[in-house]
Amino acid sequence: MPPSFYAPRKRRREPYNVDVKLVEIYEDLASEKDEIRLKAAQGLVSQFTPDKNPADDQIKKTLQRLFRGLCSSRKAARIGFSIALTEMLTQIFTVKREDSEVALADALRIWEAQSNNSGETRQEQRDYHFGRLFGAEAILKSAVLFEASVPFDYWTKVLGLIFELAQKKPWLREECGWIIYRCVYDLSVRKMDVKFLENTLETLCSHDLAKTPEGVAVWLAAKDMFPDAKFPPKVWKHDDPLDTKERSNLSKIMKESSAEEDQGEKKLKTSGTWNSKLHFAWDAVISRTTESTKSKGRLSFSDFWTEVVDNGLFASASSDERKYWGFLLFNKVLNEGTPSQASNVFTKNLVRCLTNQLAVEDRYLHRMAVKASKAIQTRVSNEPGFAAAAVGGLMGTAGAVNFDQATKTKTIEKIVADANREALEDIVPMFGKLLTHPGASDEKVAASNRQFIAGSLLSIVRAKASTGNDDSEEDFQAVLEQILSILVRFAYFPNTDDASTAPQPALSQATQEMLRNRINSSLNSLLTSPKYAAAIPYAVVKQIRDAIKSEEYGKFIINMDDKLQDSVKTAFKSLKKLSSKEKKGETSSISAFKLLYSMTVLQVYNGDPDAVSMLDELEFCYSKFMGEKDSKKEDTSDASDALVEILLSFASKQSQLFRRMSEQVFGAFADQVTENGLESLISILEAKESLAGQQEMFEEQDDDEDVEEVSENDEDDDNEDDEDMPDADEMDSDVEVVEAEDASDSEEEEEEEEEDEEDAAEVADFEAKLAAALGTHRGDKDLNAEESDSDADMNDDEMDAVDEKLAHVFRARRQATSQQKDKKNARENMVNFKNRVLDLLEIFVKKCHSRLLTLDLLLPLLRLSRRSSVKQISSKANNVLREYTKLCKGSAVPEIDDDSKPVWELLRSIHKEAAHSGPPAHATATSQASLLVVKVLVAHDKAEIAGVVDVYAETRKNQLCSTKCHVQPSFFTDWNNWCVSASKQLKN
Known part of the structure; x- marks a missing residue:
């Protein structure tokens, strides 16, 4: 056998060159750091500049790699590859290359091929859809379709693929719409032929996307950028989605109210998924509504908000998800809207939903309601004049009089604290009307609402009291006097014969007393301000006097006899003289006397029986201190002693107002206190x-x-x-x-032990007396008790005797309890x-x-x-x-x-x-x-x-x-x- 059978030869591996630098660039394009992605994109594009003369194969491979990268599921890959692709397309097809045969048609074919839906899993299919979307965006941003040499059909083809994707994949419709929306502006900036826009609108309508949020946004942008263009007919009234006659359709479209919307013969599916972010179409619509409700033709912001947002998103039947969008819109307008727009967002359904969601922490939209509440406060803090609109919206016809109580927050309190003078000039009269008509016919509810309103007025006083300490501060004296005037009106003149101005329901005595306490609390806060300390108490008592004379608000709460009226009249004469001296040159003693006179007269009006004699003593002090300059020293000392007694009578009252007032007046006359006056203090x-x-x-x-x-x-x-x-x-x-x-x-421990022993002795004594009256004994003595006929029937005389004994025992018990209470109080x-x-x-x-x-x-x-x-x-x-x-x-x-x-x-x-x-x-x-x-x-x-x-x-x-x-x-x-x-x- 040949040797090759025993020693098989190794197959020779063909050489393959790997561009390590290019691999690193593609890797960096998917980085989550912006600077790395941008550097990688710059490095890639720099390889395809004309001076580098890249080969056609290299260009096609790179385009293929970039389009394929757009289909990646990596977090930042689409962003990095999209940037590189946009610049790459611009570099290749906007610069003339004589020896290059790569055309834009090749790039479009690669885009279609690489983003074709060939994935097996659902996630892979989603990735390809996103790849096609980002590829389309890169092509449009690169502006290669707008080159003169590019056939118009390419534009039509790209638009068709985008709208087809939006139609078939509703969850991508918003992103597709956003690309076209921005493209309309690009067409205007580049001053492109109107045919591009008209083709866009035709394609939009042919895919049944005109009456979608995206279609509304694109149409409105087209109306603004190309007013002379030819718009598809019979889509909108007067070719305007914001036409007043389209408000109902617009409401349905913007809230995507049904699972499927009829679009001619076809049915268009909604997105099917809920997005926690606002659709970009809301910005497009809100920015184009008119400020004035008198404008004809187009919806005003107020009408739009009422119809689309309040009756749409915040309707009682709306889902929590749509109400969530509504709160996002509410916050958006408060943060970014004009004063006119922000003033019109407090509509009935919205405020009701806000109140309900704030009231209970477990509610689904509670956190959104809290953000909305804070957005209101932030707007007022940055724009104090907005406070009037905010308070009117939350407490007016659309809101609740007791908003803070209902929501368990301090929203109104914080708003009025930040309000400026102009806003308070609107808020305070509104509170006055609410005291007259507190929005409830039930007496208890009305009393509760009035208490809240009075507390809100007090919050304003406390917030603005410090403004009297600095002349550079905004002048709130007129507003503060108006607040006290309203409180006086209802505290001292609760009833009037004029049915049109009479409170409904009538004020209870408890409410009147509460209002008088609010007056005292207000004056107490104002005493810290040198500017208001004497002026406003004087204004209060003067208003009461004038109202008593004129009977404008009906009868005064107390009957004033002739002697009382004479004392008050004399006091006002002295007050008038003090005011004249104050204008010539204010001194601490004059202001102190004015304050003391005013507070004493106020006590007279409150029905204090000792206040009348105090007025007479005060008149004596005034004649000595403020009378002729040659007054003898011993006369002044007598007046000083009398003044100390008056201040002690005020200091003895359990009221912070009288304590602060007595301290302020005493400080002005401390250097004139005599030995007798000091002894009066020491004796206490x-x-x-x-x-x-x-x-x-x-x-x-x-x-x-x-x-x-x-x-x-x-x-x-x-x-x-x-x-x-x-x-x-x-x-x-x-x-x-x-x-x-x-x-x-x-x-203290011994005293407590003695008190406990006394209490135990009293209880034992009471039980013994009770047992003696009934002819019985305590239960713990039953063991050694002998049988008796105590259970036998008693006749009437015996029963009367027992009743008399019991009455005597309980009367003695009440007296003992009362004495203990008196001791504690004393x-x-x-x-x-x-x-x-x-x-x-x-x-x-x-x-x-x-x-x-x-x-x-x-x-x-x-x-x-x-x-x-x-x-x-x-x-x-x-x-x-x-x-x-x-x-x-x-x-x-x-x-x-x-x-x-x-x-x-x-x-x-x-x-x-x-x-x-x-x-x-x-x-x-x-x-x-x-x-x-x-x-x-x-x-x-x-x-x-x-x-x-x-x-x-x-x-x-x-x-x-x-x-x-x-x-x-x-x-x-x-x-x-x-x-x-x-x-x-x-x-x-």
């Missing part, structure tokens, strides 16, 4: 924090029976209070008292009152720390910090002391006039106070107070230091020898430190 600090203290302070007189019961039940408590609050004359014997009340932290009132007084004293200390009179505060504050069982009170007392001693530095130390004896007595009293056992803060406070008095004495005469040393020595002696002296070591440490720092000054 020394009052007991109990019912007895409240009765003593406010001079309450109870019935004899009540007094006896209180004295019997509170005997132990009063004794304890007497120990806690000794009189000033008994300070020397305080040491024994304090020893019985050490460890203030445990006092304690809270006294704590509140002391807090208010400490606020006033803090103001006094800041303004008058250099006055010798201020030293009178040291001892009362020290006692309060030790005795009070309320930590807030003791802490605030220490803070006032700390602030006082901090301010008294250098030359700011009070100066002694002549006699230093009272100051020496004060120093000894402070040292006795330091001997008491108290909380750590009390020890620190006594040391600071002692050193302050030392500074005052030494500043008066350096020789006084010897006596100061003797006082400290005596205190040290008591500390060492007496078990009743509880002076803390820090007391002497602070003294030693002061001696070291002051020794040089004392020797000079």
Whole structure:
């Protein structure tokens, strides 16, 4: 056999050259990074420039590779290959090549062949469809079809393939439509022959795509770019999809309302899939609607929005997916639309859907509704004038009066806070109308709506109150006065004989009280502004007075007798004089008096029985402070004392408004407070924090029976209070008292235990009395109980006797419960009152720390910090002391006039106070107070230091020898430190 049978020869492999660089370029074209794809496309196209003279085979292979790449399923491949293909086609077919035989027809054949639907799986088929779509886009973008040498049939062929794809594959219809839509603009820019456009429209209609969202967009673009072109007949009324007579058809088309739309003899399928992004046709339509509703022929934006969006996408029968599109449109117009367009999007169905979706977090479109709500707020924040349209849309006829309550949001509150003056001039009157007609006939619902409206008005006041602090800010005074005017109208004049202006339904007393509270809250916010603090309260009371006279709004809520009217009339005369003086040159005292007068008159209008006497006292103060300049000093001091009493009466009320007002007025007159006025403040600090203290302070007189019961039940408590609050004359014997009340932290626990024991004793006593009245015993005593005839029938007399006994037992129980409640309320009132007084004293200390009179505060504050069982009170007392001693530095130390004896007595009293056992803060406070008095004495005469040393020595002696002296070591440490720092000054 031949050798070849035993040793077969290897087949020789033909040489094959692989262009590694080209492989890398194709790989990079599919990269997800833009810069890599662009660099690869540039590298590929550069190989086909005329100077490189590429071969025809190379050109065809590259085109084939690029068209095939468009069919890839890789994420970014279509983008990269499309860019390269567009540039490649431009490079090859727009530049003359004498020796090249590659024609555009070859490229179109390659495109068709490579994108032919030859895939086996559904995914492969989708990839080929996308390849054909991207290939068509590249061909159109390259503009090779518009070359003069290119037959017009090529354009027709490409259009046909695109529309055929759109017709057969509805899920690609939007992308196909977008390519044609952009191509219409390219035709206009390149100034191509109108036949290109006319052929496009004919092909569009021949494929039954004219009445689709894509067809509408293409048609509208053609109308704009080629108004003189010949449009296919009988498609749209007046050849315009936005013709007013086409609104119904347009609505159906834009929302794709049916599974199949009749298009002549054929039926055109809708996309069948839902896209979470808005169709580009919406932009095309919205941008071409007219601004004015008076425009004839074409739909206005308002009509379009109502018909197509509100009655279409937001119809009650619409799916959640269409409503989702509706919210996308709503946000789009709010973010990008003109003011006129944005103002017209608050339509009935939309606002109802927005309200419902916002109200419940589990709703399918809740997140979209939240985005819509934020879009409204963002528009208002960027464009404050839009607030009027937003509030009107959300709360007007299309919305809900109580929008924020219904949606559990603060949308309206935030909108009105950002509104500018012009917007508020529209919003505030609308709120006034809503108070009259709150959109509900049910009284409870109406009351709730009115409460929300009043709260919205208050939100405006709070948001704009700070604008009075800066003259450069926008002036909101007129708007704020209008708000208060509306509240006054309904708070003080709820009923009127005029049926056209009468509130429907009528305002309840609770609603009237709520509105008066809103007035107080508004004024409280405005007190922080120097510009509004006095002006707006005066405007409020003046409006009430004028309305009472004119009876424009009906009868006033209270009957004012002649005496009351005379007092108010006199007060307004003084207010008028104050306003005149204010215009000449405003001072803090004038503004303070004006504010105080206004608030007192307001209290008269609120029916406060004490306000009338306060007006008379205020008139006395005004005559002394603002009267003739040669008024005697003692007359002014009397007026100052009376003014302090008036401010205390306001401060005693549980209202932040009156607290802030009293502080503001007190700050203006703090430097004129006399010794008697300061004593009035101090007496409150020394009052007991109990019912007895409240009765003593406010001079309450109870019935004899009540007094006896209180004295019997509170005997132990009063004794304890007497120990806690000794009189000033008994300070020397305080040491024994304090020893019985050490460890203030445990006092509260002991009091709670005592209260629990008292409650248990009261319950046991009640049960015993109840059992005695019924002739029974408690269930836990049944074990040892003997049989009795208690279950026997009783006659009428016996039943009456039992009823009388039961009534007596329950009456006693109610009285005991009422007394406990009175005790609790009295304690809270006294704590509140002391807090208010400490606020006033803090103001006094800041303004008058250099006055010798201020030293009178040291001892009362020290006692309060030790005795009070309320930590807030003791802490605030220490803070006032700390602030006082901090301010008294250098030359700011009070100066002694002549006699230093009272100051020496004060120093000894402070040292006795330091001997008491108290909380750590009390020890620190006594040391600071002692050193302050030392500074005052030494500043008066350096020789006084010897006596100061003797006082400290005596205190040290008591500390060492007496078990009743509880002076803390820090007391002497602070003294030693002061001696070291002051020794040089004392020797000079």
